[in-house]
Amino acid sequence: MHIVVCVKQVPDTKIIKINPKTNTLDRRSAPAILNPYDAHAVQEAVKIKRKTGGTITVLSMGPPQATAVIKKSIEIGADRGVLLTDRAFAGADTLATSYALSKALERINMDLPIDLVICGKHAIDGDTGQVGPGIARRMDIPPITSVIEVTEVNQEEKTVLIKRKLTSGYELIQSEMPCLLTVEKEINDIEYSPMPNMIKAARYEPIIWSVNDLENVDRTQLGLKGSPTIVGKMFTPPRPEGGKKLEGSVSEQVSQLMEILMEKKDLFTLTSSR
Amino acid sequence: MNLDDYRGVWVFIEQNDGKIEGVSFELLGAGRKLADKLDVPLAGFLLGDGIKSLANQTIAYGADQVYVIDHPVLKHYRTESYMKGVIYLAQTYKPEIILYGATPNGKDLASAVATDLSTGLTADTTMLDADVEKRLLEASRPAFGGNIMATILCKKHRPQMATVRPKVMKALAPDYERSGQVIEEKISLKEEEMRTKVLQIVNDVTKKTNLADAHVIVCGGKGMGDLQNFQLIHELAETIGASVGGTRDVVEAGWLPHEQQIGQTGETVTPKIYFAIGVSGAIQHVVGMKNSELIIAINKDPNAPIFDVATYGIVGDAMEIVPQLIAQFKSLRTEKGGEVSYA
Numbered sequence: 024m025h026i027v028v029c030v031k032q033v034p035d036t037k038i039i040k041i042n043p044k045t046n047t048l049d050r051r052s053a054p055a056i057l058n059p060y061d062a063h064a065v066q067e068a069v070k071i072k073r074k075t076g077g078t079i080t081v082l083s084m085g086p087p088q089a090t091a092v093i094k095k096s097i098e099i100g101a102d103r104g105v106l107l108t109d110r111a112f113a114g115a116d117t118l119a120t121s122y123a124l125s126k127a128l129e130r131i132n133m134d135l136p137i138d139l140v141i142c143g144k145h146a147i148d149g150d151t152g153q154v155g156p157g158i159a160r161r162m163d164i165p166p167i168t169s170v171i172e173v174t175e176v177n178q179e180e181k182t183v184l185i186k187r188k189l190t191s192g193y194e195l196i197q198s199e200m201p202c203l204l205t206v207e208k209e210i211n212d213i214e215y216s217p218m219p220n221m222i223k224a225a226r227y228e229p230i231i232w233s234v235n236d237l238e239n240v241d242r243t244q245l246g247l248k249g250s251p252t253i254v255g256k257m258f259t260p261p262r263p264e265g266g267k268k269l270e271g272s273v274s275e276q277v278s279q280l281m282e283i284l285m286e287k288k289d290l291f292t293l294t295s296s297r
Numbered sequence: 298m299n300l301d302d303y304r305g306v307w308v309f310i311e312q313n314d315g316k317i318e319g320v321s322f323e324l325l326g327a328g329r330k331l332a333d334k335l336d337v338p339l340a341g342f343l344l345g346d347g348i349k350s351l352a353n354q355t356i357a358y359g360a361d362q363v364y365v366i367d368h369p370v371l372k373h374y375r376t377e378s379y380m381k382g383v384i385y386l387a388q389t390y391k392p393e394i395i396l397y398g399a400t401p402n403g404k405d406l407a408s409a410v411a412t413d414l415s416t417g418l419t420a421d422t423t424m425l426d427a428d429v430e431k432r433l434l435e436a437s438r439p440a441f442g443g444n445i446m447a448t449i450l451c452k453k454h455r456p457q458m459a460t461v462r463p464k465v466m467k468a469l470a471p472d473y474e475r476s477g478q479v480i481e482e483k484i485s486l487k488e489e490e491m492r493t494k495v496l497q498i499v500n501d502v503t504k505k506t507n508l509a510d511a512h513v514i515v516c517g518g519k520g521m522g523d524l525q526n527f528q529l530i531h532e533l534a535e536t537i538g539a540s541v542g543g544t545r546d547v548v549e550a551g552w553l554p555h556e557q558q559i560g561q562t563g564e565t566v567t568p569k570i571y572f573a574i575g576v577s578g579a580i581q582h583v584v585g586m587k588n589s590e591l592i593i594a595i596n597k598d599p600n601a602p603i604f605d606v607a608t609y610g611i612v613g614d615a616m617e618i619v620p621q622l623i624a625q626f627k628s629l630r631t632e633k634g635g636e637v638s639y640a
């Protein structure tokens with residue numbers, strides 16, 4: 024069983040500081056982290072490997088310092104990691120990103136055939152969720168998005184049983200392998216990394232590939248050149264006008280509010296307080 | 298690629314079990330505006346098994362044409378079968394714009410189709426417009442945590458595609474007198490060639506909060522102080538039969554589960570009445586509730602940005618105001634002679 028997990032380095036948007044008055048943000052305040060969904064993707068690979076045995080490879084595309092997310096993945100339990108880094112990849116939209124990643128996956132697959140690719144549901148910075156299905160199409164394997172449970176992996180039959188989240192509820196899907204999953208956070212809890220993993224991660228040197236390490240690459244499909252979308256302009260959303268502030272003492276304000284609300288009283292169901 | 302070969306605005310009509318998703322109607326509303334601006338027809342496209350009858354509804358909500366592919370293999374949504382249909386339609390009829398709802402299936406389908414058509418796809422759009430002269434779709438989406446909007450363009454590839462957040466665009470009132478053209482297409486699909494099978498669909502309504510369908514929502518923010526005071530939010534909601542929502546800070550404090558978070562990284566809601574109590578009104582929260590019909594804000598800071606989106610605001614201490622509000626509603630109930638409900 025060979026599982027490849029795609030992992031992205033992202034700024035921690037939770038820590039990004041925002042001034043609510045000016046609506047500006049300080050990007051430098053955010054440390055770079057492993058995309059949280061991708062941590063769950065690596066964790067799921069570890070859980071599967073516990074049952075099936077095999078190898079977990081992580082693949083990341085990004086600047087040289089993105090080796091940090093590969094080391095983090097080793098801590099969680101990946102066996103090895105490849106960083107795809109080259110100026111030729113810069114400025115990629117999701118189409119060019121999935122192209123570059125699929126070329127790296129092609130090379131990984133030649134080395135050791137891939138059974139399963141796992142991605143995060145989305146990256147918290149670009150936030151499109153489009154890269155996973157894009158990779159699957161380029162590899163011509165089925166994409167299964169919004170996965171909340173890997174119910175069964177059948178190595179003899181080469182099939183997986185997957186629970187996929189829907190708007191209300193879920194569906195149970197059987198797919199041939201290889202296939203590509205994108206995972207939701209609720210799929211698992213990140214486990215505490217055992218000491219040997221931490222030591223391995225600290226010493227680990229990721230494999231580094233540039234565009235020259237990939238075969239049959241059409242350079243016009245890479246980076247900015249290979250990206251059909253561009254950011255046209257950035258603007259702050261228009262500020263709405265604001266409504267009426269009620270005046271008077273607290274009880275006067277509450278009475279005014281009650282009057283307003285009573286015009287819509289059909290919407291309320293005044294249940295007993297029990 | 299000759300860009301001028303591509304004309305028309307298309308909307309993916311997402312149906313589950315023969316029922317059209319709300320977002321598809323919203324997109325017909327938004328698509329109608331784009332089509333009128335660009336002076337081209339608006340088309341819906343519909344895939345499924347035994348779904349032909351939904352074409353009329355699609356026309357009623359604004360489409361001039363409906364493309365239908367009806368096939369048993371399309372009974373349940375699957376990327377591999379649906380994308381085949383959409384790619385066939387797009388290559389045959391060459392629309393310049395295709396919109397999809399940013400639902401799990403809509404996003405999945407659009408991402409796959411964009412890859413095979415080698416075209417651009419803008420994700421999770423919240424504003425749509427068109428540059429008529431350049432015939433460009435201007436699809437804008439919140440960026441960098443939502444404080445800035447980015448307009449994404451796809452200049453040299455067609456169709457221009459976007460997924461659009463549910464509950465942001467407005468559906469037109471249906472007009473069943475409208476006439477339109479229904480175009481049926483056939484494609485060859487074989488079940489034995491499918492690599493994925495949908496074995497079971499479980500509608501888990503218990504797990505889903507009823508926020509999306511609620512008419513009245515009481516949303517509490519960090520300004521409630523602590524978990525104990527937050528009970529006032531629950532009490533008000535219970536008294537008037539509303540659903541409870543919260544801000545991200547409230548969810549992170551563990552006062553509410555994530556399912557009840559409203560905003561960019563939570564639910565988008567459009568109730569008839571929305572109470573925002575002790576909520577500052579950060580942009581990431583506001584995008585998830587600003588289309589509510591009537592917004593009541595209670596906040597002790599007169600400069601809190603929530604007052605910019607509120608219909609009515611009360612500047613004051615929630616600990617004082619909310620109990621009075623609850624008491625007023627409760628007294629109404631007893632005046633009514635112990636009747637349980639107004640409705």
Ligand SMILES: Cc1cc2nc3c(=O)[nH]c(=O)nc-3n(C[C@H](O)[C@H](O)[C@H](O)COP(=O)(O)OP(=O)(O)OC[C@H]3O[C@@H](n4cnc5c(N)ncnc54)[C@H](O)[C@@H]3O)c2cc1C
Pocket residue numbers: 028029030031032058060061064082083084085115116117118120124141142143144145146147148149150151152153154155252254417418419420440441447449
């Ligand atoms: C403001 C802004 C708006 C943008 N809007 C769009 C848009 O609408 N459409 C568009 O096509 N592009 C857009 N982009 C570009 C997009 O962010 C990049 O292409 C990005 O490299 C990949 O997209 P994502 O972050 O959305 O990834 P997602 O598709 O959300 O990522 C899903 C998963 O794919 C894998 N993955 C993604 N990137 C990598 C990577 N570099 N290395 C390894 N694994 C990875 C991970 O498993 C991840 O969890 C935008 C960029 C900016 C700055």
Ligand SMILES: Cc1cc2nc3c(=O)[nH]c(=O)nc-3n(C[C@H](O)[C@H](O)[C@H](O)COP(=O)(O)OP(=O)(O)OC[C@H]3O[C@@H](n4cnc5c(N)ncnc54)[C@H](O)[C@@H]3O)c2cc1C
Pocket residue numbers: 036037039041441442443517518519520521522543544545546547558559560561562563574575576577578579580581582585595596597598601613614615616
């Ligand atoms: C990428 C990203 C995504 C995000 N997604 C979301 C999201 O989906 N949803 C979301 O809500 N947030 C989201 N946020 C967080 C958002 O920026 C705000 O931090 C959050 O909404 C603030 O929550 P709050 O209003 O409860 O708390 P605060 O901002 O702390 O506001 C508390 C308010 O209560 C008022 N107050 C205090 N005491 C009282 C009192 N006694 N009576 C009345 N008023 C009182 C204060 O004046 C203040 O205005 C996101 C942030 C980022 C960066």
